[in-house]
Amino acid sequence: PNEDVASAWRFGLRARWVLAHPLQRVVFRSVTAGEVGYLGFLISMFGVSVYKGDTKYSGKLAQISLMLAFATAARNSPLTFLFGIPFERRVAYHKMIAIFANLC
Secondary structure (H helix, E strand, C coil): CHHHHHHHHHHHHHHHHHHHCHHHCEEECCEEHHHHHHHHHHHHHHHHHHHHCCCCCHHHHHHHHHHHHHHHHCCCCHHHHHHCCCHHHHHHHHHHHHHHHHHC
């Protein structure tokens, strides 16, 4: 009976984690679904800036980039909880976003 209770408890905890954190599901190796969405957003931002080619949207892109750069710099960031991006990877994203903000 104790083994049944323990396995039911583990199943309940696993189900709660999956339902509470849908973006933290691993998609490819150690890359999470939230990370794929985050990178897609960054790539689309860069695509908009290259496609438009004028200065009308450059201020907005720089503001968004700086906001994301500061959000990825904190160790206990909501990005870890929401998207499942580990701190080591967020440092790399922080550097990429800061470079992109300087280019805007």
